[in-house]
Amino acid sequence: MMRHNPNAISGQSAPRNSQYSADGGLTRMSLKVFAATLILSAAMTGSGLAQEPIVLKEMGSFHVGGKLVEVTGKPIREVVFTPGGQPAKVDPNGTYQVGQMYVQYFVPQEERGRYPLLMSHGGGLTGVTYETTPDGREGWLNFFLRRGWAIYNSDAVERGRSGWAQYPDIFQGEPVFLTTANPWERFRIGGGEGTYSATPSERKVLPGNQFPVEAYDQFVKQGVPRWTTTDDFILDAYSAEIEKVCPCVIMVHSQAGKFGFEMAQKHPDKVRALVAVEPAGGGQEDAVDALKDIPILMLYGDYIEGDARWPAIRQRGLDFANLVRESGGSIDIVDLPAAGIPGNSHMPMMDKNSDEVAAYIQNWLVEKGLYQ
């Protein structure tokens, strides 16, 4: 397991002046200058002064994957799309594009990541997960972009800008909507049932929790409906993304943990590293051999042992990791509190110490030779 490096907690410096070298040491700046830079960065952040600009070679978006599905036998409808407007005939019978996935990309002018970094969010959320934190700080997308990683941030199929398809005709089952209370109680912020209240001041918070609880209501606005029956659609679209963009490093969170492992198993020649943040599941047990040459980091936050569900979720991840190790693979399993980073919820990319956790990941990527 990698030791936590407190020097890595910079978070605001531009890629071209990064303190990281290929071996994780401090070669470009002396420690004295670096410390001064840290203090300056912190002061600038605190006072809201401008930081270094983000310099992009290009930015844009595309959709990948999906398939065409026929719907038949439905009545024709007349739809007035704009009140008082012209009715338009809408024949629901026909061919539908379904299962595609939205990807937004940002390529820095000076790339330092050896491969693009693909970000995949968790269930009931979208790529917004990695953007600005609920309390308005720069998220992991900016963190890694500023350090010179080309970022490909997706919305999983049926979430966000990927769109969704008719159900039960095309998607099976019904979508799941979460109440405002649900993530508070389930994401190790409050610590289980009964800890949420509509009145913010009456919400119970796990002691030392780093989630920006004052911005919880903003976080809830990021939620979107999700299905639990669309894994095949989602995996197919991720494969299409990998075929278009990779070789690459993949970062996944929560529900996407399973997808990250399965993507790496399906495309071992394209995936150069996998960072699984609070993964909710592992990969295919009968294909662990495919992972043996891919460095993998599994990161877990705090408060797991006291949670109703997370001890079993984590154990399932560890069991899968053991299978990978037994077949010769290399997985670093990091419980952040044991690495000196306490207080993280299920959403470390939003927690107040999000830059500290990101720096830990960045250091790991440097150690694996994926940064130049």
Place this chain on the structure above:
Amino acid sequence: MMRHNPNAISGQSAPRNSQYSADGGLTRMSLKVFAATLILSAAMTGSGLAQEPIVLKEMGSFHVGGKLVEVTGKPIREVVFTPGGQPAKVDPNGTYQVGQMYVQYFVPQEERGRYPLLMSHGGGLTGVTYETTPDGREGWLNFFLRRGWAIYNSDAVERGRSGWAQYPDIFQGEPVFLTTANPWERFRIGGGEGTYSATPSERKVLPGNQFPVEAYDQFVKQGVPRWTTTDDFILDAYSAEIEKVCPCVIMVHSQAGKFGFEMAQKHPDKVRALVAVEPAGGGQEDAVDALKDIPILMLYGDYIEGDARWPAIRQRGLDFANLVRESGGSIDIVDLPAAGIPGNSHMPMMDKNSDEVAAYIQNWLVEKGLYQ
């Protein structure tokens, strides 16, 4: 009506060397240098060579607006979120956050727009409308960002990263899904019913049409479901965006035409100009007086007279514009073909001459004193 300025068709130069001055003339570069730059730009675009970097002071996202709604009397469900995972109890009764809107922003290091530029997409789409074109060119978001406009690009309520709410409990009615054929026939690409075919080579195209028909299948992937009953939710969220971000210039397309006019009517002190691209509707007829000090540009593409629905849609826009003019307001109504720009579909920001149409809008904004 403003004359089309062919010199404005640059599309690739960085904001700091822009050829535009406050009066729309060429003051910063001689015509000779400018012509040389144009040729160089065109050559670089054609050969795929790198263009100037995009330099951002900041980028990020947030959600605005929405409200809390109670749902009661539903049975509790057990949901397995990850196959083989821990079942989680999902009680659908409770409080839901609904009606919020996602906004992504990009602030250039060197701002030249006098106000931020808010972009609002049309029905069945998302903010992706303004990003990369279906055939992979830079979209209007990049075009205006490169010229120094701070961009706030939103997904309307219930579309994209804004998420959507249960129906019919919270949203009324059912969502509308479009077949792959529908936009081809309705967006003045093919020219009406029967012009679409599943076989690309058999699709009929309006003569001279600028839509990148070879990338139509990519465009279809950008589509998302929509309701026709959520206007109040959408307008409330746009108001929340305006209160947070403006004073500003607003750009709207299609369904959002109505929203743009109504936003300007509700916030006449905050909206410094309105650009309505192919608006599907006007504003509130009893509040036209509120628009009298706001410069408005209404842009229509080609093929309207031969279309089944667009003559009436356009006429409705003109009728509303007349009411605004009668109350002392200033609206420029531009039919692009009459301005020397033929061939545009309902999606000019994606058409092959998208930069030419954007340059027309940019010149108009310069003429209105909104650029420095």
